[in-house]
Amino acid sequence: MAVPRILVVGGGFAGMETARKLERTLRPGEASLRLVAPYDHQLYLPLLPHVAAGILTPQSVAVPLRRLLRRTVIVPGAAVGVDPAAKAVVIRKINGDTIVEHYDYLVLTPGSVTRQFDIPGVDRHAVGMKTLAEAAWVRDHVISQLDLAAACDDRAEREMRLQFVVVGGGYAGTETAAYLHDLTAAAVRRYPGLDPTLIKWHLVDIAPKLMPELGDRLGAKALRLLRGRGVEISLGVSVAEATRYTVTLTDGRELPCHTLIWTAGVAASPLVATLEARTDHGRLVVRPDLTVPGLDGVLGLGDAAAVPDLAKGGDAVCPPTAQHAMRQGWTAAKNITAALRGEPLSAYHHRDLGLVVDLGSAQAVSRPLGVDLTGLPAQIVARGYHLAALRTVPARVRTLTNWALNTLAGYDFIRTGLQSGRPATLKDFEKTDVYLSPDAIAAHVEEHPAAVGGARAKG
The missing domain is CATH 3.50.50.100 (FAD/NAD(P)-binding domain)
Structure with a gap:
């Protein structure tokens, strides 16, 4: 019997945490794991303003996926279309080749783009x-x-x-x-x-x-x-x-x-529109257990999914934040493992831990667990939260060292020139125009049929 194929689309908070947790919960050989991502790192978005200011180096906030994932095959490219009926995803690799990946379970975490x-x-x-x-x-x-x-x-x-x-x-x-x-x-x-x-x-x-x-x-x-x-x-x-x-x-x-x-603000990745599934303000509608109604074996989470916020009664949806995306990844991995083993699925439930805003110069405003903080205490909480959320010790050490160096030595003002003369629009950076029409998706899938004998998703 063929091994079930689990395909994770997106290497951000939700996708990376899903794959990482699956590696820990699944036995070797219980399923094949593949992750599609245009970049080879998991980016810690909340600290990008620190990178823009030159306080942190890019390596501090970009954790290599291959350092985090050991059993997952990383496919370097972007998903540009999904055919749920054929259980296939069309992928444009970073070298320009277009391929089709078939799945038994699909975890959609393509994230968001700038609105x-x-x-x-x-x-x-x-x-x-x-x-x-x-x-x-x-x-x-x-x-x-x-x-x-x-x-x-x-x-x-x-x-x-x-x-x-x-x-x-x-x-x-x-x-x-x-x-x-x-x-x-x-x-x-x-x-x-x-x-x-x-x-x-x-x-x-x-x-x-x-x-x-x-x-x-x-x-x-x-x-x-x-x-x-x-x-x-x-x-x-x-x-x-x-x-x-x-x-x-x-x-x-x-x-x-x-x-x-x-x-x-942000909008769900245009990939969501290629599924032709029900959406809520552009985000993929999912059940509390993260499964997509009407799509066999598909789960949606992170910024691209409208996950019911059970901590607020279920009428609202979870905001597109890092802490929700990470924890939804844990629930998705738990539910895929449960589905493989014929066990019941669990609903995602998480109380928001609050918001932290670091304004620099020993100034910040934070509300951890509903407690209002300002000034240096708020900044300590904000930076402590960011350090805890970074997924590797090297990233934490780099970040802490950079913060300390900036506090002691101040800013440096170096213009590298690497970006000089290059296009610099939202479309250039976020690649919002690469997604396929339903007809183009169907044509690619027809050219790349599923291998005979693939496993079938349960539940």
Whole structure:
């Protein structure tokens, strides 16, 4: 009898934790494990603003999948279509070849992409904070703007290069604005010819409050801290249009700038749409046990799935956070093991541990387990949580060492030039245009039929 085939799509928090837990719960030879991922690492997204500011090295937040997974075959590529009827996934490998992987159990964890809202110019002139490449590009770009401003004689151009706009008042946008503001504030002291008052960071969000998920008190505290450091915060407004040299807000203001960082929420990976299954605001609808109704052997979890939040009664869905994705991965592995062994499945249930927001400069706001913290205690909790969430000891040591070095020695201002002249749009970094139509998926699957004698999923 053929061994059941388990295919995990996505190497983020949910996918990696699923594969890692399956390696521990399944006996050798009980099933074959394959994981499809376009990158060879599990990226710890919450610390990308630290990478963009140069506080952490990329190796600190990118844990190699091959260090974490020993029995799982890693397929280097991106899933671009799913045919649930044929139990097949179409994959475009990193060398450009297209292959088809057949499965008995499919764990869909393709994650999310940056939400753009169809605002003119955002797709061509904004960059996000979702990948290592974006964080590296942003750092090079910001330092380049300082160098270019110092090199030019035209005051208008200098002012334009020294204005930076971050859209999105959630934790990602708030931390990005906070850390990059600190970087430029420290850097300008090394540019004797630049007027520090010309450097302006704008944080823009359509919500009436900053980080409303933190509650009124902590959100207001973060607002005061950032404004006290010089970050200009505009709430209740959004971007009406973006061009190469300007950002126009919905209140009519036009901000001349060369830098638009877009962190205004996320949307489920376009891969979800290729299944033609039921969705909730773009996220794949799943049962509390993470199985997808009507699709045999398919589980959905992480940012791309609308997982019922049983801790809140089941009417709401779990927010797209790292802690939910990790724990959903554990439940998915438990349920696949149970299905293989003819045992009942378990519902996912987890109480949110709270939100931590590190604003740098010994400032933070955190709500662990419902307790409001600010200042250094909040930062200690935030960084302690991040260290615990990193999956390997080397990553924790690198991160802790980098934090300590930055505290003692301060920022460095190095422009590598590796990103110079390269396209830098959301589409370039997040590859949102690679997914196939149903007809194209069917054609690929027809060319690559399943091997005879494959195992059949149970339950």
